[in-house]
Amino acid sequence: MSKRFGLAYILTVAFCLLLSSKIYAVPVCGNGVIEGYEECDDAQANSDSAPDGCRTNCVKARCGDYGVDSGEECDDFPNNSNVIPNACRWDCKRAHCGDGVLDNGEVCDDKNSDAYDGCHQCQACYPLKDDLVLSGNPGDNIRICPGRYELQDNGQEGILIIAGSGVNVDLSGVTLVGVTQSLMAAGKVQSSASVAKQIASQPVPKTSSRGARGKTVQVPAAETPPQDQGSPVSPVHIQASTIKQGVGIVVKGNDAVLHDVDITNFKQGIKLKSSGAVLFNNKACGNSVDILSEQTGNFGVKNSCGSQQGWQENGQPGCIRGCN
Ligand SMILES: [Ca+2]
Ligand SMILES: [Ca+2]
Numbered sequence: 450m451s452k453r454f455g456l457a458y459i460l461t462v463a464f465c466l467l468l469s470s471k472i473y474a475v476p477v478c479g480n481g482v483i484e485g486y487e488e489c490d491d492a493q494a495n496s497d498s499a500p501d502g503c504r505t506n507c508v509k510a511r512c513g514d515y516g517v518d519s520g521e522e523c524d525d526f527p528n529n530s531n532v533i534p535n536a537c538r539w540d541c542k543r544a545h546c547g548d549g550v551l552d553n554g555e556v557c558d559d560k561n562s563d564a565y566d567g568c569h570q571c572q573a574c575y576p577l578k579d580d581l582v583l584s585g586n587p588g589d590n591i592r593i594c595p596g597r598y599e600l601q602d603n604g605q606e607g608i609l610i611i612a613g614s615g616v617n618v619d620l621s622g623v624t625l626v627g628v629t630q631s632l633m634a635a636g637k638v639q640s641s642a643s644v645a646k647q648i649a650s651q652p653v654p655k656t657s658s659r660g661a662r663g664k665t666v667q668v669p670a671a672e673t674p675p676q677d678q679g680s681p682v683s684p685v686h687i688q689a690s691t692i693k694q695g696v697g698i699v700v701k702g703n704d705a706v707l708h709d710v711d712i713t714n715f716k717q718g719i720k721l722k723s724s725g726a727v728l729f730n731n732k733a734c735g736n737s738v739d740i741l742s743e744q745t746g747n748f749g750v751k752n753s754c755g756s757q758q759g760w761q762e763n764g765q766p767g768c769i770r771g772c773n
C-alpha cells in the first residue's frame with residue numbers, strides 16, 4: 450500500500466465514522482435541542498401537565514395526552530370515551546347533547562336535528578309551531594318544550610291541536626302569545642301585550658269612504674284585518690281586542706288533560722271541541738275569549754282563569770282566578 454493510498458483510506462474511514470455518528474445519534478429528549486423524532490424539546494420546561502407544554506417525551510401537546518390544552522374542553526386520557534356517559538369525548542369535548550350518549554341532565558340524545566320525533570334538545574318534548582298536531586294514546590304524557598312562543602295561527606285552526614284521546618299535555622313553562630299577520634307585516638311588534646298597548650295608544654290615521662278606516666274597526670268573523678285603502682280622512686281608534694286572531698290551543702280528543710299553559714292574545718285562547726277535558730293551572734288571559742267549551746262535560750279543576758264562554762269551573766260559571 451502506498452503512502453498516498455493509506456492516507457485516502459484513513460480519511461474515508463474517518464468521514465464515514467463522522468457521518469454515521471450523525472445519522473445514528475440517539476436523540477436526547479430534554480436537552481433543549483429538537484432531534485430525530487422529537488416534535489419539541491423545551492429542556493427543563495418539558496411538562497406532562499402544563500397546558501400546551503412540550504411533553505416529557507418531546508411530543509407536542511395534543512388531545513389524548515391527559516393535560517387540557519388550548520382548544521380542548523377536557524382531556525382525561527386514557528379515559529376519554531365516546532360511549533361512556535359523561536366522559537370526556539375522544540375529540541376532547543365534554544359530554545354534550547347531540548353526542549348520542551345519554552348524559553346527566555338528558556332525557557334522551559338521539560343525535561339528530563328532528564325536533565318532532567319526541568326528542569328535542571335532549572328533552573322529551575315538542576317545540577310549539579303552528580298546526581302542531583299531537584295524537585297519542587290514552588295515558589300518554591306529552592310535554593311541550595318550555596319557552597315563550599310568539600306565533601301566528603295561519604288558517605285559524607289552532608297553533609296546537611290536541612287530537613289524541615286521554616292524553617296528558619304538560620305545558621309547564623310555556624307562554625303562548627298570538628301574533629297577527631297585519632301587525633307583523635307593518636313591522637310593529639310581535640307580542641300581543643305590547644301590540645295591544647301600542648295600537649290602543651296610537652291615534653289611527655284616516656281613511657277613505659271605501660276603506661275600512663274612518664270608523665271603529667270591528668274585525669269580522671272571517672278575522673280579516675283592516676286593509677289600507679284610499680286616502681285617510683278622519684282619526685279613529687282601533688280597539689286592541691278587535692285585532693286578536695286565531696286559536697291558541699284546540700282540543701279535539703276526548704278526555705284530554707291540559708295544564709300549566711300561559712296563553713294570551715288569541716281570538717280564542719283554548720277551544721274545547723270535545724268533552725271530558727280537564728284543565729288545571731292554566732292562565733288564559735287577554736284573549737277575546739279565553740276558554741271556549743263547545744261541548745258539555747269539560748272541567749276546569751283549578752286556576753283556569755279569564756273571561757270565558759260556555760264554561761263552568763267547579764260547578765260555577767266563570768273562573769276562580771283573575772288575570773292580574
Ligand atoms: Ca432533544
Ligand atoms: Ca391534551
Ligand SMILES: [Ca+2]
Pocket residue numbers: 544545546547548549550551552555558
Ligand atoms: Ca349526550
Ligand SMILES: [Ca+2]
Pocket residue numbers: 559561562563564565566567568569570
Ligand atoms: Ca330529535
